[in-house]
Amino acid sequence: MVVASGKGGTGKTSMVSSFAALTNAVFADCDVDAPNLHLILKPEITEKMPYEGMEVARIDEGKCIKCGECERACRFNAIENFKVIEEKCEGCGVCPLVCPVDAITLHKRVNGIVYVADTRFGDFVYGILSPGEEASGKLVTMVRKKAQEIAEKKGKDLIVIDAPAGIGCPVISSIGGTDLAVIVAEPTMAAIHDMERILKVAEHFNVPTVVCINKYDINEEQSRKIEEYCREKGIEILGKIPFNKKFTEAMVEGKNIIEYDEELGKIIREIWNRVEKKLGERQKEKT
Amino acid sequence: MIITVASGKGGTGKTTVAVNLALAIEATLYDCDVEEPNANIFIKADLQKVDDVKLMNPVFDLQKCTFCKKCAEFCKYNAIAVLSSDVILFPELCSGCGGCKIVCPYDAISEGSRSIGEIYHGKNGIEIYQGVMNVGEARATPVVAKLKEYVKKDGISVLDAPPGNGCPVIETMHGSDFVILVTEPTPFGFHDFKIAYELAKKLDIPAGVVINRYGVGDDSVEKYCRDEGVDVLMKIPYSREIAELYSKGIPFASHIPEWRKKFQELYEVIG
Ligand code: SF4
Ligand code: SF4
Ligand code: SF4
Ligand code: SF4
Numbered sequence: 001m002v003v004a005s006g007k008g009g010t011g012k013t014s015m016v017s018s019f020a021a022l023t024n025a026v027f028a029d030c031d032v033d034a035p036n037l038h039l040i041l042k043p044e045i046t047e048k049m050p051y052e053g054m055e056v057a058r059i060d061e062g063k064c065i066k067c068g069e070c071e072r073a074c075r076f077n078a079i080e081n082f083k084v085i086e087e088k089c090e091g092c093g094v095c096p097l098v099c100p101v102d103a104i105t106l107h108k109r110v111n112g113i114v115y116v117a118d119t120r121f122g123d124f125v126y127g128i129l130s131p132g133e134e135a136s137g138k139l140v141t142m143v144r145k146k147a148q149e150i151a152e153k154k155g156k157d158l159i160v161i162d163a164p165a166g167i168g169c170p171v172i173s174s175i176g177g178t179d180l181a182v183i184v185a186e187p188t189m190a191a192i193h194d195m196e197r198i199l200k201v202a203e204h205f206n207v208p209t210v211v212c213i214n215k216y217d218i219n220e221e222q223s224r225k226i227e228e229y230c231r232e233k234g235i236e237i238l239g240k241i242p243f244n245k246k247f248t249e250a251m252v253e254g255k256n257i258i259e260y261d262e263e264l265g266k267i268i269r270e271i272w273n274r275v276e277k278k279l280g281e282r283q284k285e286k287t
Numbered sequence: 288m289i290i291t292v293a294s295g296k297g298g299t300g301k302t303t304v305a306v307n308l309a310l311a312i313e314a315t316l317y318d319c320d321v322e323e324p325n326a327n328i329f330i331k332a333d334l335q336k337v338d339d340v341k342l343m344n345p346v347f348d349l350q351k352c353t354f355c356k357k358c359a360e361f362c363k364y365n366a367i368a369v370l371s372s373d374v375i376l377f378p379e380l381c382s383g384c385g386g387c388k389i390v391c392p393y394d395a396i397s398e399g400s401r402s403i404g405e406i407y408h409g410k411n412g413i414e415i416y417q418g419v420m421n422v423g424e425a426r427a428t429p430v431v432a433k434l435k436e437y438v439k440k441d442g443i444s445v446l447d448a449p450p451g452n453g454c455p456v457i458e459t460m461h462g463s464d465f466v467i468l469v470t471e472p473t474p475f476g477f478h479d480f481k482i483a484y485e486l487a488k489k490l491d492i493p494a495g496v497v498i499n500r501y502g503v504g505d506d507s508v509e510k511y512c513r514d515e516g517v518d519v520l521m522k523i524p525y526s527r528e529i530a531e532l533y534s535k536g537i538p539f540a541s542h543i544p545e546w547r548k549k550f551q552e553l554y555e556v557i558g
Contacts, residue, residue, distance in 0.1 A: 007323055008450040009298010013475065033451030034296050034479040054363065075343065075384055077432070087457045087490070092384035093363050131452045131486045137425060165297035165450045166322035169425035189536040190302065190325040197323060200422045218527075219534035248503045251473055 001160055001180040001279060002030075002207075006194030008165030010186040011214040013037050014247055016162040017256040018268045020121040023276070025158035027119075028147040029126035030140045030174040032112060037162050040256055043117030043124050049146075051127065051139050053111035054091035057084045063103035070095035070104060112139045114146055123150050137169035144173070158279070167201045175202055179282045181209045182238065182275060187222035195226070199235070210236045210278060212271055215243040238278075239271035288558060289444045290314075291463040293487075294470060295479030297450030300499035300523065301469045302326050303533060305447035307540035308467075309413055311550035314443035319459040321404060321418035321430040326447050328536045332409030334417060340404035340433040342426070343383035347374040351395035358387035358396065379425050404430035406437065427455040435459070443558075452482045460487065465557045466494040467520065472504035480508060484517065495520040495557060520553050 003019075005012045013031070017040035020027050029037040057078070059070070064082055071079040074095055078088035084095075096104040112129040127143040147159045163174035175181055181202045185195040195211070202209045211230050216223040223240065230237050241264075250260035258265040292305040302320070306329040309316040318326040327334060345358070345367070352374060359367040359374075366380035367387060378401055388396040404420040418434035420427050427449065435458070438444050448459040460466055466487040470480035480496070487494040496512055501522040512519050523529065532539045540546040 007298060007325070008296060033453045034482065036296070036475040036478060039474045039478055073385070073389075075382075087454075088461070090382060090384065091363060092382060092386055093361065094384050094386040094389065097361075097386060097389050129453065131482050131489070133453060166427070167422060168322050168420065168427045168455075170453075171322075172423075172425055188534040189328045190533075193325060193328060194323040197422060204423045218530055222534055245503060248473055251475060252505050254474070 001158070001182065001275070002163050002175050002178045003161065003182045003184060004163035004171065004175060004198055005165065005184045006167065006198035007186070007191045010184045010191055011241070011247065012184045013162055014251060014257065015184055015212070015268065016160060017041060018258045018265070019160055019272055020119070021256055021258040022269060022272045023158060023160070024122055024156065025160045026123045026125065026147045026151045026156055027121070027160050027162070028143050029162045030143050030170065031162055031164040032127040032129040032139045032143065032170060033164055035126050035128055038124070038126055040251065040254060041119040041121065041124050042254060043115065043119050043126070045115050045117045047116035049114045050110045051112040051114055051142055052108050053133060053138055055106040056086055056089050056091050056109050057095050057104050058107050059084055060103045060105070063101050065101055067100060069098045069100060073098040114139070114142050116146060116150065123154065123156070125150065137173040140170045140173035167197050171198070171201065172205065175207055176205050178207055179286070180275070180278055181207045183209055183211045185211055185213050185226050186215055187213060187219040187226060189222065192222060192226060192229070196229070199233070208282065210238045210275070212238050213240045216240040217242050238274045239267065241267055289438060289446065289463045290465045290467060290557070291446040291448050291460045292467045292469060293448035293456060293460060293483055294450060294468060295452055295483035296470070296476050299469050299471045299476055301450070302329070302447050303539070304467060304469045304497050304499070305445050306330065306538045307546065308550050308554065309445040310538055311540050311547045312443060312554045313413055314445045315414040315416070315439060317434060317438060317444060317446045318415065318417040319431050319434060319446050319455070320449040321420045321427050321434065321455070322449060324417045324419055327409065327415055327417055329538045330411050330413065330415045332411035332415050334407040334409040336405050337408045338406035338433065339402045340406065340418070340430045341400040342381070342403050342429055343385055344378055344381055344399045344401045345376060345387050345396045346399040347376070348395045348397065349374065351393050353393055355392065357390050357392060361386050361390045379423070382426065383429070404433070406434055428458050431455050431458040452479070452486055456486065457490070460490055460492060463492050466492050467497055468494055469497045469499055470508055471500045472498055472506065472508045474507070476504070477507045477511065481511065497521045497523065499523045500525040520556060521549060
C-alpha cells in the first residue's frame with residue numbers, strides 16, 4: 001500500500017511513522033527528493049547502495065573546436081559557451097553524437113543512495129536523491145525493489161510506501177502497481193485541489209483509493225467539501241484527525257504519535273484497523 | 288529582479304509567501320509548481336490558456352524502417368521497443384531528446400510532438416502566469432522551462448517553486464537573483480531546508496529564510512541560520528487566523544495590513 005497526498009505537508013509522513021508501530025510490514029520511504037521518515041524511524045543502516053541514474057556529459061576542452069553543434073542539439077539547454085551545466089544535463093547522449101571531433105563523453109555519476117536499515121519497528125528501506133537530480137522515478141523503483149526483496153526474504157506480506165508530493169514521475173512510480181492508496185487530505189482549498197489531482201493519477205493507474213482528512217477542524221466547511229466530493233466519487237473516508245500541536249511536539253522528539261500521546265494515538269490506531277480491513281478485502285478480490 | 292520562493296519540504300507555506308509577497312510589492316507571479324499549481328486559488332484571476340507545452344516525440348515511418356534497433360539501443364530512457372515488424376514508443380518515458388532521429392541510419396524517424404502541459408495567464412490586481420502539467424505525465428521540468436519563457440526581464444517577478452529538491456526546482460531557481468527559502472521550525476522542515484539551501488548555494492544564488500509557523504517545533508532552523516550566516520528575513524508566527532484565512536484561499540497580507548507592510552519591507556531588504 002502507499003500513502004500519498006498530492007500537496008506536501010499534509011501529515012503523510014507522520015501518519016506512516018505511526019503505522020510503523022502498528023504493523024509488522026516493510027516500510028519504504030519513496031519521497032526521495034525530500035525524505036523525512038528516517039527522522040522518526042531512526043534507522044540503523046545495514047546496507048548502502050549507490051544509485052546511478054543518468055550520466056553526465058563532459059567536454060574535453062583540449063579537443064573542442066567550439067563549433068557549437070552540441071549546444072544547438074541539446075534540447076535541455078544544458079550547454080552554454082561550450083560548457084556543460086551539470087545540473088541541467090540529463091545524460092541523454094545526443095551531444096556526443098553530434099560532436100564532429102569526439103570531444104564529448106558521458107560519465108557515470110552517483111545520483112543518490114538507497115539505504116536498507118533496521119528500526120525499532122522493523123525493516124525500513126529509503127532512498128535519498130542527490131540535490132538537483134532528475135529521474136527520481138528510477139530511484140523510487142530501486143527502493144521498491146529492495147523493499148520487495150526484503151519482504152520476500154522475511155515472509156512479510158505488506159509493504160507500506162511513503163510517496164512524494166506532486167503527481168509526476170516519482171509519484172507515479174510510488175503508486176503504480178500498489179493495492180491501495182491512502183490519500184491524506186487537508187481541509188484547505190489548496191490541498192483539496194491537489195487531492196483531486198492525485199486521485200486522478202491513482203485512477204489513471206487503476207489503484208483503489210481511500211481518504212483520511214488531517215487537521216479536519218481547521219476548516220470544518222472545507223472538510224465537509226472533501227467528504228461530499230468523496231461520497232460522490234464513491235471513495236471511502238477512513239478517518240478524520242483533529243489539529244493538535246502534539247503531532248509537532250512528537251516529531252520534535254523523534255517519536256510517532258502512538259508513542260507520544262495515547263488519546264491521539266487511538267485515532268490513528270482506528271484508522272489503521274480500517275486500512276487493514278480494506279487491505280484484507282483487496283486480498284480477497286485478488287484471489 | 289527575479290525572486291524564487293522555494294522550500295524543499297512541501298506544505299511549509301511557500302505558496303503563501305510567494306502570493307503575499309507578489310501582492311504586497313505588485314510583482315508578476317509565476318506558479319512553477321506545475322504538478323500542483325495552487326497560487327491562483329489565492330489570486331482568483333480569470334485564467335486564459337496562452338500556450339501548450341510540447342515535447343518532441345519521434346514518429347516512425349515503417350516503410351523506411353528496417354527494424355535495426357539502433358534507435359532503441361541509443362535511447363537512454365528506454366522509451367522505444369523495436370519488434371520484428373513494428374516499433375513501439377512509450378510516450379511518457381520519452382524525454383524528447385531527439386537522439387533517435389539522429390542515430391537512425393534509414394531516415395525513418397521524423398519529429399512529431401505531444402502536449403504535456405499548458406500555460407495560463409490572468410490578472411486580478413497583479414498578473415499571474417501558471418504552468419499545469421497534464422495528469423499522467425511524468426516530466427515537470429519542460430513545463431517549468433516553457434513557463435519561464437514568459438518571465439519578464441523588467442519589473443519584479445516572483446516564482447513559486449515546486450516542492451522537493453529535484454530537477455524542476457533547479458529549472459525554477461536557475462537565473463534568479465534571489466531565493467527565499469520558506470521553512471517551518473520542525474525536524475522535517477529543517478532537514479529539507481538544509482538541502483534546499485545547499486542547492487541555492489550550488490547555483491550561486493543569494494538566499495534568505497522565512498520561518499513559517501514560528502513558535503511550533505524547535506529552534507534548530509534559527510541556530511543553523513546563525514551558524515551559517517543566512518539571513519532570517521521574516522518570521523510568521525503560528526496563528527489560527529492566518530491558518531483559517533489560508534484554508535479559505537485568502538492571502539493574509541491583504542487582510543491584515545501590517546503584514547502587507549512587512550512583506551514590502553522584506554522586499555526592501557533583498558531588493
Ligand atoms: S547529454 Fe544530452 S542533456 Fe547532457 S549536455 Fe549532452 S545533449 Fe544536453
Ligand atoms: S560539438 Fe564538440 S567541438 Fe563542437 S562545440 Fe561542442 S564539444 Fe566543441
Ligand atoms: S533506427 Fe531507424 S531503422 Fe532502425 S529500428 Fe529505429 S527507426 Fe527503424
Ligand atoms: S527522443 Fe530521445 S527519449 Fe524520445 S524516444 Fe527518441 S531517443 Fe528516446
